Amino acid sequence: MLFKKAVSTLLLGALCASMTAQADVKIGVISSSTGPIALVGIPQKNSIALMPSEAGGEAIRYVALDDGSDPTATVKAFKKLLDEEKVDAIIGPSGSPNAMGVIQFAAESGTPLLAPVGTAAVVLPMNEQKKWVFKTTQNDELIAEALTEHMVKNGVKTLGMIGTADPYGENWGKVMSALAAKNGIKIVANERFQRQDTSVTGQSLKVLSQRPDAVLIAAPGGSAVMPQTTLVDQGYKGQVYQTHGAALPAFLQLGGRKVEGTILAASLMLVIDEVPDDHPSKAVARKYIDDYTKLNGSAPATFGANVYDAGLLLENAIPSALKKGQPGTPEFRAALRDALESTHELAGTQGVYNMSAEDHSGFDVRGRELITVKGGKWVLLK
Incomplete structure (x- = not known):
């Protein structure tokens, strides 16, 4: 009886070990x-x-x-x-x-x-x-470097920023401040807004008052649209840049003609058909x-x-x-x-x-x- 009980215990232990191994x-x-x-x-x-x-x-x-x-x-x-x-x-x-x-x-x-x-x-x-x-x-810096290089090549000397009042917008402000200073670009306005805000009129007017050569919007998802459409409605004619936070179909759908000409650095997924076949990520x-x-x-x-x-x-x-x-x-x-x-x-x-x-x-x-x-x-x- 004791032998059978011992065998049963061993078998149960082995089963448990097997179940653990297969978890x-x-x-x-x-x-x-x-x-x-x-x-x-x-x-x-x-x-x-x-x-x-x-x-x-x-x-x-x-x-x-x-x-x-x-x-x-x-x-x-x-x-x-x-x-x-x-x-x-x-x-x-x-x-x-x-x-x-x-x-x-x-x-x-x-x-x-x-x-x-x-x-x-x-x-x-x-x-x-x-x-x-x-x-x-x-990382923000990898994207920001590409945008800054384009700004320098196209003669941007002054930059306005509108970003979300959260870690995303704050880190972009920090990264762009360093890159702008390094490349001779002056940030003349740096405004913040909440993702759930229904208006950024005040922020955009402050940016416009400084007449920047270009504006960078640092906001993720749908919140990237409103600052840009507001600037366009208020008559801004300069170049608008966006971060990879705007890389979604809804940005195009919600922004319509008002986001035409936007420049951003983002994933190859957005332009997959134009990317060379030998790019390691294309397939x-x-x-x-x-x-x-x-x-x-x-x-x-x-x-x-x-x-x-x-x-x-x-x-x-x-x-x-x-x-x-x-x-x-x-x-x-x-x-x-x-x-x-x-x-x-x-x-x-x-x-x-x-x-x-x-x-x-x-x-x-x-x-x-x-x-x-x-x-x-x-x-x-x-």
């Missing part, structure tokens, strides 16, 4: 598919179905939550994924302020966070908390666009691709992490972080990723194209 890799995804930044969050939520379902012989399971664009709800969703779902990594949230508010929880729990947000402040300056964060969009981007369009009936915004690329980064990192721990354990999460940091020449939809301890975004110039709006369409600026 799914669980990934949380937080998006703002409702609320003020839904234009960003909806394509991100829609991209989950297209992401890898297996890596290293293990199934990947995604747990998706919507934070309604509310940073407080983001924190609640984040803690739910950590405490109840016991996820191995989290992708999201959609907004820069939302992401800044959960970095400490990612670090405290030792859980990799793949942030598909605009501001570089989630990974720079690097510190003990931010070493758990990986950013799947181009990846083309597949994502085609699969997304087939599933949803319309082409994706680049914001969706930022979540899709997070899936590719995890797919690439998981096999290495499995050698050091099992899903659901601190060892696995730590190994996953280390593997993400070692990403080398991984082609995503947005560009090529090369991560390091200092660089948790990993893009180079292959992650941007200089683009303009012509005839209501994105066109490669040549």
Whole structure:
């Protein structure tokens, strides 16, 4: 009897060990598919179905939550994924302020966070908390350098700025101030507005009063449209630049003729048919666009691709992490972080990723194209 009981115990232990070894890799995804930044969050939520379902012989399971664009709800969703779902990594949230508010929880729990947000402040300056964060969009400086080069070549000497009053707009103000000073461009106005504002008349009048050669609008998603249309309505005739935050179909639809001639630096996805076939990201981007369009009936915004690329980064990192721990354990999460940091020449939809301890975004110039709006369409600026 004792022998049978011992055998049963051993078999049960072996079964439990087997179940642990075969546990799914669980990934949380937080998006703002409702609320003020839904234009960003909806394509991100829609991209989950297209992401890898297996890596290293293990199934990947995604747990998706919507934070309604509310940073407080983001924190609640984040803690739910950590405490109840016991996820191995989290992708999201959609907004820069939302992401800044959960970095400490990612670090405290030792859980990799793949942030598909605009501001570089989630990974720079690097510190003990931010070493758990990986950013799947181009850092502001990479985009800003392309815009500044164009300004210099075209004789821009004075620049006005209108940006959101949040980490996205604030970091762009910091980055552009440094680049402008370095390149002999004077920033004559730097105004802020809230994403939910219904008017920026006061801010745009202050910018216009300084008669800048060009204006840069630093705002993500739909909030990028109103400052530009307001400037046009008030008679501004100078060049308007936008950041990669404006890289979505709705910018063209909402702005109409008033955004014609806009210049921005952003993902090759916007001009995929004009990009040379030998670009390392073209095939990846083309597949994502085609699969997304087939599933949803319309082409994706680049914001969706930022979540899709997070899936590719995890797919690439998981096999290495499995050698050091099992899903659901601190060892696995730590190994996953280390593997993400070692990403080398991984082609995503947005560009090529090369991560390091200092660089948790990993893009180079292959992650941007200089683009303009012509005839209501994105066109490669040549």
